[in-house]
Structures are given as structure tokens and as C-alpha cells.
Amino acid sequence: MTGQDPIRERPKFPAGYGLPDSTEGLLDWSAVEVRLLAAEHYWLATVRPDGRPHVVPRWGVWLDSRFYYDGAPTTRHARNLSVNPACTLNLEDGKQSVILEGVSEESRADADDLGARLAEAFSKYHKDGYEPTADSWAGEYGGGLRMFTPHVAMAWFNFPTDATRFRFRVEN
DSSP states (O other): OOSOOEEEEOOOTTTTTTOOSSTOOOOOOOHHHHOOOOOOOEEEEEEOTTTTEEEEEEOOOETTTTTEEEEOOTTTHHHHHHHOOEEEEEESSSSSSEEEEEEEEEEOOOOOHHHHHHHHHGGGGGTTTOOOOTTTTTTSGGGGGGEEEEEEEEEEETTTTOOOEEEOOOOO
């Protein structure tokens, strides 16, 4: 994925949902990113190896157009992702919705200043007693750090007038 803004378009919904025919009123990605940055609670949906869904709340941070979160590799969601990295990430608000589809992969933060930047971004959880340091995600196992990269997103803050689909340019 590049640092460019995603492509904006009107999502496809069945007739009767009242979506405008024009692209007037589409959200800007920057308005969605503000919510991703500020959120404290995210929902991650994965698929178990037998095809059943699994949904779990996650703490994490939006940084460099990706979502970083951590957890032991032995958790159900991490085990699911080791088999199938496709997943969705959602914010809690169903009326002002942000829904992202993408992939989650193991990551590490022992290069450049990523660990320090992550530790600073995770400061929003200090009040809850979670205070990772810059080296929390370094080393062989990366402290369970995972990185979610979005491929597609949908968002609306005033449905149906501003319902917007975002398509990201994914690097291969």
C-alpha cells in the first residue's frame, strides 16, 4: 500500500437503501482516519480453520495507514490468522461506521523508530494500565505484534447520504 489516499466511490447496496446516484457527499479518507486514530476499541473478525467466524475486541493504534495491535501468538485470532490472514477491522459505532477489510500479519518493531512511535501511540491506554515501551515489539517474536493492512473500507457518518467505499492501492 502506498501513502496515497484510497480511491473513493459509492458502495453497492440493494435497491431501496436510498443511496444517492451521484458521488456528491462522499467522505474524505482523512475524516475516517481521524476516527481510526482516536478510537480505543476495535473489533477484529477472523475465520477459524473450520470456517466458523471469530470476533474479538482489540486495543491498537492506527499508524502509517496500518493498524498495529499485539497479543500472544497462541490466541485464537492469531492462530486463525496464521492459516488465513484475511480479516475485518471495525470500530464500535454502528451508526457512524468504519469497516475495513484486509490482512493481518506478524510484525516486529526493531527497525528505525517504529517501536518508539508505537509506544507513543499506545499512550492512549496508559490510563488503563497498558504502557508498552519502544522495545516491547523487538526481537525474534516481536512481542506478538501484528499489522493489519486494509484493502477495502466502507464508512458512513450520516447513512445513506455519505456512504463511501475506499479501495486501497495494495503493493505486491
